[in-house]
Amino acid sequence: MTKFVKKDQLNSSWYEIDATNAVVGRLATVVSKIIRGKNKTTYTPHMDHGDFVVVKNIEQAKFTGKKFQEKKYYRHTGHPGGIKVATPEKLYEKKPGETLKLAVKRMLPGGVLGRKQLTKLKIYSGNDHPHSAQNPQVIELEKLNSKNLVRN
Numbered sequence: 001m002t003k004f005v006k007k008d009q010l011n012s013s014w015y016e017i018d019a020t021n022a023v024v025g026r027l028a029t030v031v032s033k034i035i036r037g038k039n040k041t042t043y044t045p046h047m048d049h050g051d052f053v054v055v056k057n058i059e060q061a062k063f064t065g066k067k068f069q070e071k072k073y074y075r076h077t078g079h080p081g082g083i084k085v086a087t088p089e090k091l092y093e094k095k096p097g098e099t100l101k102l103a104v105k106r107m108l109p110g111g112v113l114g115r116k117q118l119t120k121l122k123i124y125s126g127n128d129h130p131h132s133a134q135n136p137q138v139i140e141l142e143k144l145n146s147k148n149l150v151r152n
Helices: 024-036 088-094 098-105 112-118
Strands: 014-018 052-056 073-076 083-086 121-123 137-139
Touching: 014 024, 024 052, 024 098, 024 112, 088 098, 098 112, 098 121
Parallel strands: 014 052, 014 137, 052 121
Antiparallel strands: 073 083
């Protein structure tokens, strides 16, 4: 018999990841699994029981190859001819964490559940963040996977 977790039995943890020299796409896969709750044995696809993730030093995250200059992010304003194109290089000037947020957003389910789960991602430039009172557990990206998640 399958046992399902009820809403009152959910508990969320906090995790902290240092994005220094981390590859954005690989960092996004780790973050999206934690936010969705896929790292827990009680994972249920239709419920939000993921954990909070604080990513710091996002301005030091890297892209592999020529993606930093050549990758394109498209959006539409809703008006005729309103297609807008941006590269990670341009996004980093205004909002350094936007590239990671977009990568994680595209790994989450669409709809209400995905939008709710995306609010559990907190991205900060620099080493300081206002969530130290939650005592986040530090995740070392190098030790997380047998593959190297950090580009040399």
